[in-house]
Amino acid sequence: MKWFGISKQALAAAVAGAGLTGALVYVPQSFQQADAKQPITIEAPQGAPLSFADLVERVSPAVVSVNVVSEQEVSGMGNMEQFFDRFRGLPGFDDYMQEREQEEGEDSQPRTREARSLGSGFFISDQGYIVTNNHVVQDATEIEVVLEDGRELEATLVGTDPQTDLAVIKVTEPGKYPYVEFETDAELRRGDWVVALGNPFGLGGTATAGILSADGRELGGDSPYTDFLQIDAAINRGNSGGPTFDLHGRVVGVNTAIFSPTGGSVGIGFAIPAELAVEVTSALIKDGKVSRGWLGVTIQDVTDDMAEAQGLAEVRGAIIADVNDESPARKAGLKRGDVILSVNGRDTTDATSVTRMVGKLLAGSKNEFTVLRDGKRQKISVTVGERPVDPNALVPSSRDSSGSSGGDAEEGPLGVSLRPLDSTARQALGLDEDEAGLIIGDIDNDSPLYEAGLRPGMAILSASYIPLKSVKDLEKAIDEAKAKGRDKILLAVRNGQRTQFVTPEITSSSED
Structure with a gap:
């Protein structure tokens, strides 16, 4: 299992x-002596x-x-590696292990059993x-x-x-x-x-x-x-x-x-x-x-906080966090921030329901998606592809670079310092050359952004779907959300080469 x-x-x-691992456990049992004059009877429950x-x-x-029967790859030392791990760091042990590996030569290379x-x-x-x-x-x-x-x-x-x-x-x-x-x-x-x-x-x-x-x-x-x-x-x-x-x-x-x-x-x-x-x-x-249908997007559930940050009355569907290059979704015009409400007239409830609906679609078939974009419903025709064996392999993995770039960071709202993306940062984060966004420099530990999981090196791409080209853009988006009586704001945050939507508090700002 x-x-x-x-x-x-x-x-x-x-x-x-x-x-096949485990052990038999024998538990002593005791039985009450039955009355020999009365037969034992059992009635089935209703x-x-x-x-x-x-x-x-x-x-x-x-x-x-x-x-x-299968083949498993093991190192030259087999199961002894875990035993030796407890001694690593002791004086002279690493030198001993290096000499041992050199003596074993090919035997130290991975093999199968x-x-x-x-x-x-x-x-x-x-x-x-x-x-x-x-x-x-x-x-x-x-x-x-x-x-x-x-x-x-x-x-x-x-x-x-x-x-x-x-x-x-x-x-x-x-x-x-x-x-x-x-x-x-x-x-x-x-x-x-x-x-x-x-x-x-x-x-x-x-x-x-x-x-x-x-x-x-x-x-x-x-x-x-x-x-x-x-x-x-x-x-x-x-x-x-x-x-x-x-x-x-x-x-x-x-x-x-x-x-x-x-x-x-x-x-x-x-x-x-x-x-x-x-x-x-x-x-x-x-x-x-x-064979399963494939859109080529990364999606999240639409949460109560997301609905509140957008002023939505209904809370359902899945929000698109990323759209893969050359994917059926990109070719059809689906964008980051679109909320998928229905597929071929069937209402969605969350990211799982969207995944299953799309998975049942025939590769190469044309389908109607209803999305919420900028507060308005739109119908988009999408020709789905065939789901790859490993869709994650099509999403570039995070690079060694944190995405930070040169230049002085500017003090921003909510206890964070920011600087605009440059070409080096965009490349490190796997973004398009013209993508807007702000790299986080420093962030206060008591910042609502820190509480929402943001850290230095991440990039804030948009606020309430507004692309952020400068710190003033973020300040303006926060002010507009406050003017509408909202306690949270919807941010698209890039971490490595993946995007996620978060909804930090904005009323706890030190500016208030």
Whole structure:
């Protein structure tokens, strides 16, 4: 299973990934002596089955264990590097390590070693197609599946989709295989029973039961296209890629992650919903990949503070922070500061909804975007492109230069000194040659700009969408916002080669 956190930091440190590590814990149990004169009887709760045995027996033949061999790169010292790190800095140690590396020569260079991992999967057709997780088969050199009857079959990779953590593999041995179907019509409700099957810690054929705890969970990170199902059926390492069933034996989710401070199940597991899994796996079987629409923009949620700073009554949509060069968005005329309100007539709610809407568009198709620009709605026709494998690779990374340029900084409002961008700073920040903006020189620790995250070397590009060519432009924008009774102002701030909108307080200025 993957590791996620409740917050972006905590969740990233707490969710467990697919692997075979752990220990069996035997807990003493005590039982109350039954009265021999009275038989023990159990009644099922209202709406619950007395046993899941029939369901498990029916679907188990379609569930498999997935054994993967992959190659991992290690240094010449292998796992000893972490051991040696604790001694670095001691007198003479660095000289010793340098001599050691010279003696080892080629042995000190990175090399690969064989690694093994375990996961789960399930047949979705009688032709041998199996669904599992991308992180289970990622970088696999060999894939073997173990059926319920103990047969070990070789499998090949059909396709993967890292964005949803789904993958399809296929057994090479011809034949007809038992399979299960996805359930995409019935709507699960919180509290509905679910049953998970898989291969936790290598214990194949393990069944656990629980309820749907919540749906529509967003875990962020590398999963912008998925609203996860949260279940409390026990999910552990090795369950990755296994199915979650409803009481009719239909697959409602693909197990992919757990929240866990310990690495074991604490009753918070996450599954990819069946509707998305059907869409992705069908594309993988057909084309070996998933093609998604692409705008080529960096977007943020429109927050309450942003709406207040702009005098907006409604708070929704996504604001464009950056537009990539040669992107479909730039060619169509979308600009930094545009708020995307709808796509083809469907209202957006936040940056995630925009990402998903655009991702479902066909590459090369023409689509209508409604944006808010300078307080007015505009409709812009955009021909979307195909999403690159790594869109971030198209955005220049931050350079060593902080973006600062020569010249004296001028004292500005809100406890900051500023100077206009020059060609050197624009190049360092990845901006167009004619882009306006002000480089931050010094900033007071009690400045509202400092509290908003601004630091020396960053550039303020605009205030309330007004390009800043001088300190007077910023002062004017702040005065106009105050005259309209606003407590905050919307600033476009360039940090490295990425832009972000922030909304610092303006009423706390020392000028007041």
